[in-house]
Amino acid sequence: MNNDQIFKNRARVLDEHLAGRASTAGADALLAEIVLQEREQEPARRRLMPSPRRALLGLAAVAVLTGGFVVVPSLFKESGQVYASQAVTIDRDGDWYVFYITDGDPDPAELEKAFRKVGLDDITVKLIPVSPQQRAPVVGFDKTDPDARMSSTLSDCGERVEGCLTAFRVTADIKGSAQFHLGRPAKPGERYAYPADASWPGEALAGVKLQGRSVAEAVQVVRERDLRVAYELDWPLRDGGDGVRYEQGVPASRIDPSWKVATAETYNDGVIVLHIEPGAGATPPPGF
Known part of the structure; x- marks a missing residue:
């Protein structure tokens, strides 16, 4: 009715x-x-x-x-x-x-x-x-x-x-x-248009917190679950204000294994996006 x-x-x-x-x-x-x-x-x-x-x-x-x-x-x-x-x-x-x-x-x-x-x-x-x-x-x-x-x-x-x-x-x-x-x-198996926290219930790393771990540790955890890894660098704002600038699609060759993980995200597509905090002395590329 x-x-x-x-x-x-x-x-x-x-x-x-x-x-x-x-x-x-x-x-x-x-x-x-x-x-x-x-x-x-x-x-x-x-x-x-x-x-x-x-x-x-x-x-x-x-x-x-x-x-x-x-x-x-x-x-x-x-x-x-x-x-x-x-x-x-x-x-x-x-x-x-x-x-x-x-x-x-x-x-x-x-x-x-x-x-x-x-x-x-x-x-x-x-x-x-x-x-x-x-x-x-x-x-x-x-x-x-x-x-x-x-x-x-x-x-x-x-x-x-x-x-x-x-x-x-x-x-x-x-x-x-x-x-x-x-x-x-999203429907089951549907790729997200917007990233989600990978540690949320029902997500690829449900209950697993990678924040604060080294890149080397985080990568091991992700690969043990047969998931792939992608990297983004979270650069501080130039004026020192709150917030960061995201550099996407960063190759593994630019990532120091000792750097720390800020967050881990998923698009529900088998890839875990690790947001990395650049270590001391790291310099951003032009434009960042």
């Missing part, structure tokens, strides 16, 4: 009951009272909103419920919400649109439909396979507009929308085409 049929069975007032009827004074008074109560009871802009999965059936008499519904603006004026469906809730926050994803494996077509509802007609969505153990959201953004900006926003994700898994924002006046890349759980 689909959602529309469930709503139809549970609602006390159906669309066909209202067909051809003018709005009554009683209905207008009910709506005005709901709006007044919302304004009086809402203490702050960022209040907890229920997940769209728990649709407000009490509004069936004044709003048509569909798979993706536009929320009555007067009920959510202070929250900034402009659209909600089972997969995504969208806020307007000044010059930004904020997206709260509530489906771990959403249908790209449904998300694109939601984006069009708020005027983002040239944005497409691509789901990329990531480790099923991946807890932090994976969001990528390709764009043609040099002034467009996107950032993750998770501090109030679960507070703003119940069941929120991923939250991000993009400038509302984006021009030209753009594509969001959202992580989805």
Whole structure:
């Protein structure tokens, strides 16, 4: 049974009951009272909103419920919400649109439909396979507009929308085409598009910590499990700030066996990528 049929069975007032009827004074008074109560009871802009999965059936008499519904603006004026469906809730926050994803494996077509509802007609969505153990959201953004900006926003994700898994924002006046890349759980044997910690449960080195070990020790552990090794060097930032610069595809001939392993990653393809901290006196190549 689909959602529309469930709503139809549970609602006390159906669309066909209202067909051809003018709005009554009683209905207008009910709506005005709901709006007044919302304004009086809402203490702050960022209040907890229920997940769209728990649709407000009490509004069936004044709003048509569909798979993706536009929320009555007067009920959510202070929250900034402009659209909600089972997969995504969208806020307007000044010059930004904020997206709260509530489906771990959403249908790209449904998300694109939601984006069009708020005027983002040239944005497409691509789901990329990531480790099923991946807890932090994976969001990528390709764009043609040099002034467009996107950032993750998770501090109030679960507070703003119940069941929120991923939250991000993009400038509302984006021009030209753009594509969001959202992580989805990879299928068994599927190569990840984004690396995962090789020591996570279910991964190639589950429970094995290589961090802090010498390269020689780490390589022995990896090869004992019939896995291959690839190397990346994590160079400190030139200005001394936090973070590193990754040099990828480094040949083994440039790796000192005594250097230490920073992290070990996997793409689920039989290769363990060892991130190595260059030892004292090591110099980065040009450009690093």
